[in-house]
Amino acid sequence: MRKSLTIAKFEYLKIVKRKSFWFSTLFFPLFLCLVMFVSGYSSVDSAKKMEDASSFDVMYIVDDAGVIPDEIFADPFVRAYDVESVKDDIMKNPKSVLIHIPSDFRSNLSYEIFLGAQGNMVLSQSASTIIESVLKSVAMSSIEDQTIAKMIEGPYSASKYFYDENGEIKSFGFEKYILPIASIVVFFLAVFISSSYMLNSVSSEKENRMIETMLSMVDKKSLMVGKMIGLTCVAFTQFAAWIGLGLLGYIVVSKHFGTTLPFSINWADIDWSMLPLNIFLIIAGFVFFNCVMIGVGAVGTGIEDSKSLSSVFIILSIFPLYLLQSLITQPDSLLAKVFSFTPFTSFMTLLLRNSFGTLTVLELGIGIGVSVLYSIVALYLSYKLFEIGCLMYNRRPTLKEVFKYIK
Numbered sequence: 001m002r003k004s005l006t007i008a009k010f011e012y013l014k015i016v017k018r019k020s021f022w023f024s025t026l027f028f029p030l031f032l033c034l035v036m037f038v039s040g041y042s043s044v045d046s047a048k049k050m051e052d053a054s055s056f057d058v059m060y061i062v063d064d065a066g067v068i069p070d071e072i073f074a075d076p077f078v079r080a081y082d083v084e085s086v087k088d089d090i091m092k093n094p095k096s097v098l099i100h101i102p103s104d105f106r107s108n109l110s111y112e113i114f115l116g117a118q119g120n121m122v123l124s125q126s127a128s129t130i131i132e133s134v135l136k137s138v139a140m141s142s143i144e145d146q147t148i149a150k151m152i153e154g155p156y157s158a159s160k161y162f163y164d165e166n167g168e169i170k171s172f173g174f175e176k177y178i179l180p181i182a183s184i185v186v187f188f189l190a191v192f193i194s195s196s197y198m199l200n201s202v203s204s205e206k207e208n209r210m211i212e213t214m215l216s217m218v219d220k221k222s223l224m225v226g227k228m229i230g231l232t233c234v235a236f237t238q239f240a241a242w243i244g245l246g247l248l249g250y251i252v253v254s255k256h257f258g259t260t261l262p263f264s265i266n267w268a269d270i271d272w273s274m275l276p277l278n279i280f281l282i283i284a285g286f287v288f289f290n291c292v293m294i295g296v297g298a299v300g301t302g303i304e305d306s307k308s309l310s311s312v313f314i315i316l317s318i319f320p321l322y323l324l325q326s327l328i329t330q331p332d333s334l335l336a337k338v339f340s341f342t343p344f345t346s347f348m349t350l351l352l353r354n355s356f357g358t359l360t361v362l363e364l365g366i367g368i369g370v371s372v373l374y375s376i377v378a379l380y381l382s383y384k385l386f387e388i389g390c391l392m393y394n395r396r397p398t399l400k401e402v403f404k405y406i407k
Contacts, residue, residue, distance in 0.1 A: 003218045007226025008233070011201065015234045025238050029245045055126055060086045060098040065105035068138060077134075083114065091116055097127045178270055180328075180355035183278045187351055189242075191286050192314075194235035195293040201227055202297030202390070203306035211390050224386050228290055277354050277364070284371040285347030289317060291375070291382035298382075298389035299396050316344040320352070331358035341370050 015021050060080040061068060073079050080086045083100055090098050098114040105111060113127050143149040161169050205211040214223055292313050300306030320327060320339055327336050331353045339349040340363065350367045353359050359367065388397050388405045397405075 003222040004226040004229065007214075007218060007223055008228075008230035011227055011230030012233045012237075015197070015231075016237060021234075021238075025241050026245070029242050029249075033249060055095070055123070056097055057093055057095040058089070058097075059127065059130070060090070060096070061131075062098065062100045064103040065101045067101060067105060067135065072134060072138070087114075090114055094120070095123075097123065099127060099131050176356075179272075179274055179278070180352055183282065183351050183355055184348065186239075187282045187285060187348060188318075189239050190235060190282060191289045192317075193238060194232050194286065195289045197231040197234055198227065198290050199293040199297045199306055199310055200303065201231060202294055202386075203300050203303045206298065206300075206390055207302040215390070220387055220390065221383065224294060224383060227294070232286075232290070271357065274354050274357065277368075278351055280368070281347050281351045281354070281371060284375045285351075287375045288347065288371075288378045289313075291378035295378075295382040295385035295389075298386040299392075299402075300389075301396060305396075313344065317348070320345050320348045324352075327352050328356070331356050337363070340367060343374050346370055346374065 054076070056076050058078055059076050060078050061073070062080045062083055070079075080098065083098060086098055090096050094116045096116070100112040100114065102111065111131065113124055113131075115124055115127075140149050140153060143152070163169060202211075205214070211223075218226070293310060296310045296313065297306045300309050323335065323339075326333065327339070327349060330336065336349060336353060336358075339345040340353060340359075346367070350359070350371070354364075354367075384405060385397075385402065388402065
């Protein structure tokens with residue numbers, strides 16, 4: 001065990017002392033925040049511009065249906081009496097537009113927009129937004145009963161409740177999804193970040209033959225266990241840094257800009273009884289996928305070969321994400337049950353189903369059993385593959401060689 005801890009310390013310090021590690025760790029959340037800010041700001045800015053009539057020098061309206069009252073016609077709205085009379089001005093001025101409301105508008109709600117010779121998608125969309133806002137405003141003002149007008153305009157809000165198994169009324173809100181979302185995020189980051197480090201470490205050291213030097217000092221089991229411990233600590237260091245940056249960013253934004261979450265969270269309504277099993281599944285999945293990547297890194301001829309080989313297992317492991325909507329809306333379906341006990345997909349599927357409380361006692365027992373079984377088998381196979389493959393260069397071991405060695 002002492003040798004394993006020495007290897008773990010070496011692997012951990014080798015990575016965390018690199019400037020590139022901290023650059024990537026800090027850059028990712030900062031870049032993500034920047035993208036979200038720019039995207040959000042541009043969306044709000046675009047929405048405001050779409051509704052701003054000042055984008056146009058003039059907006060001609062030919063109202064053959066007689067639905068727009070005279071008081072609407074103030075700058076930049078100008079009443080026109082036929083399409084041809086303003087055609088020349090529309091063609092000369094790119095920031096002018098003609099809106100024709102035909103006589104049958106009341107029956108089909110269709111209208112026409114005319115722009116200059118080149119046309120402009122943004123201006124045409126902006127013109128649609130503006131004229132439809134005007135038409136809705138005119139329609140709402142003509143309703144004498146303001147209660148009806150308010151019912152049409154909205155917005156509505158609803159308080160949602162459900163009856164628990166004891167018949168008591170419970171609040172139904174975002175709290176139901178906090179544990180599933182948090183569990184999946186933690187599982188994804190912890191498992192796949194650490195497994196990528198594991199794959200790169202084993203395959204790169206095999207490629208540059210550094211693994212030969214290490215095996216001259218420690219046995220294969222101590223080396224493998226040490227790598228798992230050290231690279232696990234690296235992954236959790238990175239994960240902790242991201243959480244810390246996220247919390248710090250939220251505190252700073254909330255304090256200086258008064259920004260709050262768009263929803264309230266009642267922590268007492270979260271079913272924390274699901275958490276112990278979720279933690280177990282995350283740990284079991286963590287061990288399983290790390291072992292898979294050790295085996296893949298050992299049998300590959302180099303980094304690129306190991307990465308291409310690992311892609312098959314990565315696709316299998318994230319496959320439940322492609323069916324996430326089905327697993328959430330129908331957690332008791334046959335598909336969900338099959339995925340719950342299939343290698344690679346079982347950990348994430350069980351994690352989701354347990355978070356929503358849809359596992360029966362029998363399924364719970366079987367799920368725990370297969371998770372332990374898969375992890376033990378993966379640990380054994382990875383050790384055997386590590387033994388046979390870590391000192392094999394220029395080619396992968398054949399399936400016949402692997403089966404013969406395992407026996």
